[in-house]
Amino acid sequence: MKIVLVNPNTSTDMTQRMVETASTMLPPGVELLALTADRGMPYIASRTEALIAGQLTLELLAEHAAEADAMVIAAFGDPGLVAARELFEVPVTGMAEAAMLTACMLGQTFSIITFSRTLVPWYEDAVALAGLQARCCSIRVPDCTFASVATVQNELEDELVALAERAVLEDAADVVILAGAPLTGLAERIADRVSVPLVDPLLAALGQAHLLARLRVRAPSRGRFARPDAKPAVGVAPALRAWIERSA
Amino acid sequence: MKIVLVNPNTSTDMTQRMVETASTMLPPGVELLALTADRGMPYIASRTEALIAGQLTLELLAEHAAEADAMVIAAFGDPGLVAARELFEVPVTGMAEAAMLTACMLGQTFSIITFSRTLVPWYEDAVALAGLQARCCSIRVPDCTFASVATVQNELEDELVALAERAVLEDAADVVILAGAPLTGLAERIADRVSVPLVDPLLAALGQAHLLARLRVRAPSRGRFARPDAKPAVGVAPALRAWIERSA
Amino acid sequence: MKIVLVNPNTSTDMTQRMVETASTMLPPGVELLALTADRGMPYIASRTEALIAGQLTLELLAEHAAEADAMVIAAFGDPGLVAARELFEVPVTGMAEAAMLTACMLGQTFSIITFSRTLVPWYEDAVALAGLQARCCSIRVPDCTFASVATVQNELEDELVALAERAVLEDAADVVILAGAPLTGLAERIADRVSVPLVDPLLAALGQAHLLARLRVRAPSRGRFARPDAKPAVGVAPALRAWIERSA
Amino acid sequence: MKIVLVNPNTSTDMTQRMVETASTMLPPGVELLALTADRGMPYIASRTEALIAGQLTLELLAEHAAEADAMVIAAFGDPGLVAARELFEVPVTGMAEAAMLTACMLGQTFSIITFSRTLVPWYEDAVALAGLQARCCSIRVPDCTFASVATVQNELEDELVALAERAVLEDAADVVILAGAPLTGLAERIADRVSVPLVDPLLAALGQAHLLARLRVRAPSRGRFARPDAKPAVGVAPALRAWIERSA
Amino acid sequence: MKIVLVNPNTSTDMTQRMVETASTMLPPGVELLALTADRGMPYIASRTEALIAGQLTLELLAEHAAEADAMVIAAFGDPGLVAARELFEVPVTGMAEAAMLTACMLGQTFSIITFSRTLVPWYEDAVALAGLQARCCSIRVPDCTFASVATVQNELEDELVALAERAVLEDAADVVILAGAPLTGLAERIADRVSVPLVDPLLAALGQAHLLARLRVRAPSRGRFARPDAKPAVGVAPALRAWIERSA
Amino acid sequence: MKIVLVNPNTSTDMTQRMVETASTMLPPGVELLALTADRGMPYIASRTEALIAGQLTLELLAEHAAEADAMVIAAFGDPGLVAARELFEVPVTGMAEAAMLTACMLGQTFSIITFSRTLVPWYEDAVALAGLQARCCSIRVPDCTFASVATVQNELEDELVALAERAVLEDAADVVILAGAPLTGLAERIADRVSVPLVDPLLAALGQAHLLARLRVRAPSRGRFARPDAKPAVGVAPALRAWIERSA
Known part of the structure; x- marks a missing residue:
């Protein structure tokens, strides 16, 4: 194959x-x-x-x-x-559609966590295209900046973990999607620090x-x-x- | 595993x-x-x-x-x-949730085809639970009866094929889900007779x-x-x- | 009868x-x-x-x-x-359905107030079953704990009153439903302390x-x-x- | 009282x-x-x-x-x-709101049957006001005319019964509301001729x-x-x- | 004309x-x-x-x-x-419908800013009538009072500007509608102080x-x-x- | 300008x-x-x-x-x-968005009439993008073929008129949008033959x-x-x- x-x-x-x-x-x-x-x-x-x-x-x-x-x-x-x-x-x-549909089998609601505010309208489009607005409880972005998309997942690791927990506590997210190709691989690394399942969109x-x-x-x-x-x-x-x- | x-x-x-x-x-x-x-x-x-x-x-x-x-x-x-x-x-x-989410990657709308009218309210519940009402364009049932759930997929094969085509033409279904455990295995057998992808819920x-x-x-x-x-x-x-x- | x-x-x-x-x-x-x-x-x-x-x-x-x-x-x-x-x-x-439909004749939106966070997903199901998500402006729970379901309505009376008022002011609730069988009878006792109609689900x-x-x-x-x-x-x-x- | x-x-x-x-x-x-x-x-x-x-x-x-x-x-x-x-x-x-909310405790979907097409937009407004569009499966009107609103429930009795049955069979109505003050009292008279519960809005x-x-x-x-x-x-x-x- | x-x-x-x-x-x-x-x-x-x-x-x-x-x-x-x-x-x-439909060509979401809390339920009705609830991200009102509707747009000018910016930052509004006839003409005056397009409903x-x-x-x-x-x-x-x- | x-x-x-x-x-x-x-x-x-x-x-x-x-x-x-x-x-x-928003000021529902079935999914996207699914009561296409997009509005004129009337009678359309650039100018020519307002998307x-x-x-x-x-x-x-x- x-x-x-x-x-x-x-x-x-x-x-x-x-x-x-x-x-x-x-x-x-x-x-x-x-x-x-x-x-x-x-x-x-x-x-x-x-x-x-x-x-x-x-x-x-x-x-x-x-x-x-x-x-x-x-x-x-x-x-x-x-x-x-x-x-x-x-x-x-x-990646967006597959991550969201997979998340739908792990919980009722998901939050999308990403690293840059400019991405949000595009990701909103992806949620709307899938018709999953009612299951997407938030799209969240850290308030801080980063040096490079190549290293953003390391630079913002702590902020992204904290944001995921806020999505759980404040938005009632059952699942967190770590969105954006530059975050590929992060889910596995931080899984133990977040209290709900993480979805890696590439996987x-x-x-x-x-x-x-x-x-x-x-x-x-x-x-x-x-x-x-x-x-x-x-x-x-x-x-x-x-x-x-x-x-x- | x-x-x-x-x-x-x-x-x-x-x-x-x-x-x-x-x-x-x-x-x-x-x-x-x-x-x-x-x-x-x-x-x-x-x-x-x-x-x-x-x-x-x-x-x-x-x-x-x-x-x-x-x-x-x-x-x-x-x-x-x-x-x-x-x-x-x-x-x-x-089976219902997995079939519907899988169908969502094969088209925009799906129709659920099954064999008995008594099943419909329960299947409606499954669509609602997944929040996919806007993507489910119909739940259809043949008008004819059958002798046994063990053989229903053979007894009604032609009717189910015809019904799937009607879902495509009349309901604008992009995908057809053959619903109900007794229809397991039917999708593969009739795939060539239906003009859109079929989803077998067990698979x-x-x-x-x-x-x-x-x-x-x-x-x-x-x-x-x-x-x-x-x-x-x-x-x-x-x-x-x-x-x-x-x-x- | x-x-x-x-x-x-x-x-x-x-x-x-x-x-x-x-x-x-x-x-x-x-x-x-x-x-x-x-x-x-x-x-x-x-x-x-x-x-x-x-x-x-x-x-x-x-x-x-x-x-x-x-x-x-x-x-x-x-x-x-x-x-x-x-x-x-x-x-x-x-109790849930009757309370919500009754509330719909007393205002446009209702808030559901209950006493334990573990109840919330189940109550969300009840709102969804009735198709009244657009009229349910919140499901709220006090942050404090209680000793027994038998006495919870007395233990948390002040917290539940305060929470009802927050639902009115912050969530724009027109009606408050006091949810959960252990709160039966509370509505009558606190009605004068809450600025919108209260619904007792048992009644x-x-x-x-x-x-x-x-x-x-x-x-x-x-x-x-x-x-x-x-x-x-x-x-x-x-x-x-x-x-x-x-x-x- | x-x-x-x-x-x-x-x-x-x-x-x-x-x-x-x-x-x-x-x-x-x-x-x-x-x-x-x-x-x-x-x-x-x-x-x-x-x-x-x-x-x-x-x-x-x-x-x-x-x-x-x-x-x-x-x-x-x-x-x-x-x-x-x-x-x-x-x-x-x-009458409209009470009939619809009452119908919601007798089934999942209701159909509104009335006697004049000119009433339909107004009744649609009532459904929308209650936010019950998803539970109202149809608003139906007979194709025939009548001499007087005073006698319309007698003049069109057979047509209204037939229409109620069509709402059940074609629209999947669980309950039928006989709408419009001139139909007051009709529900009781025809209840045995319709296969689902009828709601009389005045009652x-x-x-x-x-x-x-x-x-x-x-x-x-x-x-x-x-x-x-x-x-x-x-x-x-x-x-x-x-x-x-x-x-x- | x-x-x-x-x-x-x-x-x-x-x-x-x-x-x-x-x-x-x-x-x-x-x-x-x-x-x-x-x-x-x-x-x-x-x-x-x-x-x-x-x-x-x-x-x-x-x-x-x-x-x-x-x-x-x-x-x-x-x-x-x-x-x-x-x-x-x-x-x-x-004014409400025209302002909202016009706003829909200037952005995806709009916020309605007005000057008195008593107006809000009526404005909610206008949003619902147009079926634009999904595009209206908020209806906001300043917390302060004013002396007269004749002068309210001058009295509250700073508060309304601040509120518009909050709608942009907190509610993700792409457009702000300055609602209520007493605000007629304000949009032009404050346009340079708000970071998104303003719609004047009368115009x-x-x-x-x-x-x-x-x-x-x-x-x-x-x-x-x-x-x-x-x-x-x-x-x-x-x-x-x-x-x-x-x-x- | x-x-x-x-x-x-x-x-x-x-x-x-x-x-x-x-x-x-x-x-x-x-x-x-x-x-x-x-x-x-x-x-x-x-x-x-x-x-x-x-x-x-x-x-x-x-x-x-x-x-x-x-x-x-x-x-x-x-x-x-x-x-x-x-x-x-x-x-x-x-053209699509402007036509639909304009239609929203002429009636509650609109139907989109066009000339080729292959256009329908794309037009559905436009309706969804505007969030106007609840106001679009149908997208209809004649069953017949045509020789050229340059002359389609003349070739199919009678069929398009008939289709518009069916949209009014069967879909309860208050307004009809004649969609697709090749139909530009048709609205004015057939306005007297259709019983509801027609919208020309280019205008x-x-x-x-x-x-x-x-x-x-x-x-x-x-x-x-x-x-x-x-x-x-x-x-x-x-x-x-x-x-x-x-x-x-």
């Missing part, structure tokens, strides 16, 4: 950390192909950036969809997720992708996610264009 | 079929312990029966919770699911239980699902009583 | 207090038969306990349904309410049961609450079994 | 029928004072008329609020209900008013329904003006 | 200020006819007063509907708006009325807002009666 | 028709600059295409934002609307853009729509890149 993972940020360090974390989760026999955007932003934060990242994600997925058993969009916020499900025939998961997205691949459901030929008919797509990157034009 | 599966109906034939279907899904190294209720109803249909089945489920789970890595409540409607999550420290999944519940076990999240010590303090429980079955009284 | 009241807790003292409070409310000519669970928990607090109490409630109701004009489930949280309405043909009310449940009995509506033969067909129910308590099997 | 009932239509025949129906419900010792609007419309149907009727209702209530233990607004649609609760210190019920409103009066809750001094401070009200009918100006 | 504006309060000073503010907004060629209620309350605050004001509004509108291209109800809370749309064939806007209502008039949509002959059939309306003010009776 | 309109489809004929329709609406002194995408799809239909169109829209808007008083995204579905509001400081409207979007420009609200410096800090944006089209990098 082959899972394709797309990091829509241009940071290869982040992709590398994801690969390392994934290796603790994926069973033997599952090959992981991890791709990094070669254009765009080092770290997506606004909804403008998420829109641009959505197209970059589609371009990368289009290059490898034919060989994949499942695909993962490795940014909390899931840029391009709906379009990817429409366009490609293998299962696609996103959730990989686990759900793996599960969907094993279920071997057929791709839809009707409904919102049936692959669209061929359409000219001038000026679109080659692999994506070929996929949209069904010329590949 | 050991997964405990409880069939809260008294039908051992149904448990046997579940074990066979599960064997196609579970990876090597996962042991499945499948239990069947020895009291109660041959097949739960009403909400009264679901309430009684909830307690029977807790009793069976209590006998084996200490040895399990994850547990599955193998009746669509998930009798006892909330209580089980509160009481036990290992992950617990239910979803087992897959999600397996995933949750692999995530190794810690049990909560706070929140709605922290294990309650010890409490006297007179007249309750021994293993469940011991679990509630924390005397085991 | 005969109203059957079931206290699903094993505390007979609590039943006694309920009978005394009821006597101030029920008009002449209404007979009240008050029953106490002889198994289970002295005071239901968790959702596991509520599930078990639901079955005990059905067992007690089944013993007396034939002679009742209306029945009351006398625990806030209403264990077994939906099943009881499905199974029995006389009207059944529950609401008895009053609504009495009203429903006087309306003499017919039992449904269709819909979610039509009595289910006979069904074998092995291992279930005799009166309940007879009711389910329609063999009484 | 004295209950004041206001018919905001100018039809005294309708008031007379209400009094007769009420006499079957109210216990001995309850005095009913029934008032009829002396201006306005013979039968309120549009939302413009409902707005005008709201003020007429307040005027009539203001004349008798001081002597009442509870008051009933006897038009389905409840003109002036919110204002009356704000202004007066005794409990006030309305519900009277019963709930009686119940609220017996609960003797105190009037709020804070919150949305605290009586407003005195205010000049030039050109308003004398009793209402005196009430608003607190000059009575 | 002629726009009729009704101030349902009896304060002509307020009408005068509205006319001045309007003059900054309306393009040349638009005539504004501004009317003031000659009965009722100097300043509507409660829902009782809003009900009475609704009828007064209809009376004034009825006197001028035949000559208007669009009409504006110039009180936040929009007394009589639904009825006016039903009754009259030209477009009608209200929004006039602007939307102007826009609707220019769209020249036809009046409905079906649906909720088709003009009702003629109906006797005894005791109603002449112009309104003539409109309802279609005798004008 | 200058309004920039972006047609994110590559069809210049469609842009031309929009300009002609706009000329009937915009007052003298308003300059309209209409742009057409030079890459992408001739007519956006799927959500993949909408994602790509979103970025193209941002690119075109970025080229002209500095000179605009307001900007219009001229495709029903509003590709890039949220990002554009975040990125640019002048008001931006979209609504232009009218609302004009109104917002005249309100001269300040751009937010806080909240979800404050312009993001400068950010490197490698590989993004020059004008958009300069805007994101704040280097222009």
Whole structure:
């Protein structure tokens, strides 16, 4: 089985950390192909950036969809997720959606903890897209700043632990999601310091992708996610264009 | 890894079929312990029966919770699911919840197809419990009758296929869930005759239980699902009583 | 007219207090038969306990349904309410539902005040079951502890008054419900110290049961609450079994 | 105990029928004072008329609020209900709200059956005001016409029975509310021909008013329904003006 | 083009200020006819007063509907708006609705800032009527008092600015609506002191009325807002009666 | 005043028709600059295409934002609307949002009528984004096919009229929105054949853009729509890149 993972940020360090974390989760026999955007932003934060990242994600997925058993969009916020499900025939998961749905089996309410206020509107969109507003009791951000997304999970570790506990006590969160690719791997490290289950979105997205691949459901030929008919797509990157034009 | 599966109906034939279907899904190294209720109803249909089945489920789970890595409540409607999550420290999944959350990654809307009208109010409860009313576009039942729950999936196969297609065309379903333990295994057989992905709730519940076990999240010590303090429980079955009284 | 009241807790003292409070409310000519669970928990607090109490409630109701004009489930949280309405043909009310619906005629929003944090998830379930989340502006609990459920309404009287006022000022509650059977009778005592109407759930449940009995509506033969067909129910308590099997 | 009932239509025949129906419900010792609007419309149907009727209702209530233990607004649609609760210190019920809340104890969903399409938007408002959209599965009207509101319940009896059954079968209604003052008394006559419980809104409103009066809750001094401070009200009918100006 | 504006309060000073503010907004060629209620309350605050004001509004509108291209109800809370749309064939806007819908194009969430706590329940009604509860993140009121509605916008200017900023920081408001006719004109004056866009409801209502008039949509002959059939309306003010009776 | 309109489809004929329709609406002194995408799809239909169109829209808007008083995204579905509001400081409207909000002032419910089934999921997204699901009573599409988007409004005129009337009668629509840029101008032609008001989304979007420009609200410096800090944006089209990098 082959899972394709797309990091829509241009940071290869982040992709590398994801690969390392994934290796603790994926069973033997599952090959992981991890791709990094070669254009765009080092770290997506606004909804403008998420829109641009959505197209970059589609371009990368289009290059490898034919060989994949499942695909993962490795940014909390899931840029391009709906379009990817429409366009490609293998299962696609996103970190935000997978984390939230997984959290729904561990408690009634979840809180999303992240590290930068600029991310919040985008994450709100992800909650709304999943229709899980009633189960998301808060999106919380520490008040302090940090030097780099590469080290933010270490810099803010104590603040994030404290924030998680506040989400439990003040927002009645049953589960805490540590959101944003830069926090990948943190959940395992701080699990003993937080009084409710923590969800690591990358592990959730990989686990759900793996599960969907094993279920071997057929791709839809009707409904919102049936692959669209061929359409000219001038000026679109080659692999994506070929996929949209069904010329590949 | 050991997964405990409880069939809260008294039908051992149904448990046997579940074990066979599960064997196609579970990876090597996962042991499945499948239990069947020895009291109660041959097949739960009403909400009264679901309430009684909830307690029977807790009793069976209590006998084996200490040895399990994850547990599955193998009746669509998930009798006892909330209580089980509160009481036990290992992950617990239910067929209805797992099927619906899995469907949410395959489309925006799902329809639940089942075989008997008496089941509908109970299934409505499961949709409401998950807060997924906005994504469940219909619960549909064939108009015809059947001879036995043991053979209903064969007796009504054509009707269920037709009903699934109507859910797609008339209700705009992106995914169809074949609900009710007696339909276990049907999804694979009819997948090619339905134009959208089908979800088999048993496979979803087992897959999600397996995933949750692999995530190794810690049990909560706070929140709605922290294990309650010890409490006297007179007249309750021994293993469940011991679990509630924390005397085991 | 005969109203059957079931206290699903094993505390007979609590039943006694309920009978005394009821006597101030029920008009002449209404007979009240008050029953106490002889198994289970002295005071239901968790959702596991509520599930078990639901079955005990059905067992007690089944013993007396034939002679009742209306029945009351006398625990806030209403264990077994939906099943009881499905199974029995006389009207059944529950303290939580009756209190909330009564509150809806006294204001737009209500706050639920109770005495122990462990009760909150169960009460949340009751609000959700009634679909009244938008009208329930808070569920509040004092921060202090108490010695006994038998005396909690006296021990915490000042704290509960203060909490009710905070619900009015901070949560914009128009009505306050004093929830939990141990608070029965408190509303009348503190009414002059709280600036909005107080609802005593036992009086609401008895009053609504009495009203429903006087309306003499017919039992449904269709819909979610039509009595289910006979069904074998092995291992279930005799009166309940007879009711389910329609063999009484 | 004295209950004041206001018919905001100018039809005294309708008031007379209400009094007769009420006499079957109210216990001995309850005095009913029934008032009829002396201006306005013979039968309120549009939302413009409902707005005008709201003020007429307040005027009539203001004349008798001081002597009442509870008051009933006897038009389905409840003109002036919110204002009356704000202004007066005794409990006030309305036919629509009381019928819907009563129906909520008899089933999960209710359908509202009435006799004229022009009433539907106003009744939709009543459902929305109560926040019960999720429990109201339909508002249905027969396709045929009728000669007079005085006789409409006889003219359309068969059509209304058929419509109620369709609401049960097609809309999954657990309860049917026969809405509109001209249908007062019909529920009892056709109860045996409909397969679910029927609610007569007048009986519900009277019963709930009686119940609220017996609960003797105190009037709020804070919150949305605290009586407003005195205010000049030039050109308003004398009793209402005196009430608003607190000059009575 | 002629726009009729009704101030349902009896304060002509307020009408005068509205006319001045309007003059900054309306393009040349638009005539504004501004009317003031000659009965009722100097300043509507409660829902009782809003009900009475609704009828007064209809009376004034009825006197001028035949000559208007669009009409504006110039009180936040929009007394009589639904009825006016039903009754009259030209477009009608209200300050609350127009302000909220305009705010929806400037951000995702809005906060309503006003000057008196007694207004809040009425404004809540306006939010609910528009179905915009999910976008209204707060309704806020300063804690301090003021001497006169005529000068309140100057008296409380600093407090209102501070409150707007709190709505941005604490409630995540993207837009702030300065609600209540006495705040007309304030938005322009304090715009530079608030960090998000401010909406002046009078300008929004006039602007939307102007826009609707220019769209020249036809009046409905079906649906909720088709003009009702003629109906006797005894005791109603002449112009309104003539409109309802279609005798004008 | 200058309004920039972006047609994110590559069809210049469609842009031309929009300009002609706009000329009937915009007052003298308003300059309209209409742009057409030079890459992408001739007519956006799927959500993949909408994602790509979103970025193209941002690119075109970025080229002209500095000179605009307001900007219009001229495709029903509003590709890039949220990002554009975040990125640019002048008001931006979209055809779907503006049409729906305008419809909300003409009735309680609206139906969206369009010409191709493939558009429906995208339009559903627009309804959800505006949070207006409760007011959108249907999205309807004729069952027949058409030869060209350039002539579809003529080819299907009778079918669209009939569909609008069905939306009124069967879905209780108070207003009908004729959705999709190819239907621009149709509303005026068929207004007399439909019994409720019709909204032309282009006129609504232009009218609302004009109104917002005249309100001269300040751009937010806080909240979800404050312009993001400068950010490197490698590989993004020059004008958009300069805007994101704040280097222009």
